[in-house]
Amino acid sequence: MEADTRIETNKKIGTEMQVGPFIKKTLPKYLFIIPAFLFVVIFMLYPIFYNIFISFQDFTIYNLKGEKPFIGIENYRQIFQDERFLPALKNTVIYTVSCIVFQLSIGFLLALFFNQRFPLRNFFRSILLLAWMTPLVITGTLFKWLYDVDYGVINYFLVQIGLINEPINWLGQQSTALIAIIVTNIWIGIPFNMILLLSSLQALPNDVYEAAKIDGASRLQSFFKITVPLMKPAILVVLVLGIIYTFKVFDIILIMTGGGPVNATQVLPFFGYELAFVNFKFGLSGAVATIILLILTCISLIYLYLIRKEETM
Numbered sequence: 001m002e003a004d005t006r007i008e009t010n011k012k013i014g015t016e017m018q019v020g021p022f023i024k025k026t027l028p029k030y031l032f033i034i035p036a037f038l039f040v041v042i043f044m045l046y047p048i049f050y051n052i053f054i055s056f057q058d059f060t061i062y063n064l065k066g067e068k069p070f071i072g073i074e075n076y077r078q079i080f081q082d083e084r085f086l087p088a089l090k091n092t093v094i095y096t097v098s099c100i101v102f103q104l105s106i107g108f109l110l111a112l113f114f115n116q117r118f119p120l121r122n123f124f125r126s127i128l129l130l131a132w133m134t135p136l137v138i139t140g141t142l143f144k145w146l147y148d149v150d151y152g153v154i155n156y157f158l159v160q161i162g163l164i165n166e167p168i169n170w171l172g173q174q175s176t177a178l179i180a181i182i183v184t185n186i187w188i189g190i191p192f193n194m195i196l197l198l199s200s201l202q203a204l205p206n207d208v209y210e211a212a213k214i215d216g217a218s219r220l221q222s223f224f225k226i227t228v229p230l231m232k233p234a235i236l237v238v239l240v241l242g243i244i245y246t247f248k249v250f251d252i253i254l255i256m257t258g259g260g261p262v263n264a265t266q267v268l269p270f271f272g273y274e275l276a277f278v279n280f281k282f283g284l285s286g287a288v289a290t291i292i293l294l295i296l297t298c299i300s301l302i303y304l305y306l307i308r309k310e311e312t313m
Contacts, residue, residue: 048293055286068283075287087263088271095182095267096246102186103242104235107193114194115201125198132191140255143184147171147256171257174264181256181265185246193238200234201227232310240303244296268292 055075057068079085114125131139146154147170155167170180204227212222250269253259259266259274268288276285 051286051289054283055290057283059283061280075283079284079287084263084271088266088268091178092267096243098182099185099246100242103189103193107190108197110194111197111201114198128191131188136251137255139188140252144256147180172261174261177257177261177264185252196238197234200231204230236303236306243299247296
């Protein structure tokens, strides 16, 4: 019995001696992770889950400090029945698709252009980045002046070259307001797409192109048979980031049109903002934000599926 007791005691001592150095080695590593973990929990996960939670409550300014009754999916039912929801969703989709198509295509062409060697290449590339680096408040105000019906440069230029007979109220009429904002955002987003695609182009192996040239492939064939397939992962990343960034547009709408005229530029994020901070219906606004979250989550899942499919091929 005494021998068994001694064996068990020795085992416990040995285990404690092994655990001690293990904790000393691993604990500092986890301590470095704690600040980032707390940041993600406090400023990302908590707001998301809290927003989802209040989307199932009757939460307005009248019960801001009182009890907020649980009403299930009533907020979502009201949102889907609201006459402003479908136009806002339609405008968001049109805005996102239009911006992504032109930003990606023009950005890709500029990336191919700046991938060539010519004098002052880096200078012109850095100048283009100014459009993306400029704060959106400044960019939105600048384009608001450019589109102005009385003293805007765009109207003046179009009248001078004879494309229009009289100035157009670009931001003041329903037929052109959304187009004007789309053009503005395309101008803002082109440098971001260009720089990401350019970095991927510069990382492509040169020996593949040399082998294709020896085999007699033309530049067009090399582009479609080598460049495009090798660039698929980068294009997918740029595409998904662009969709997420564009779909949640808010600031440029607020600065240039405020959702008008007559809700012509109303998008889902701005619709949710008006419900929360104009009508003070926080539960309904939370439902709109949750709908946006679900849409973007589905897009992210599609992206992950395509990436996995690309890796297994």
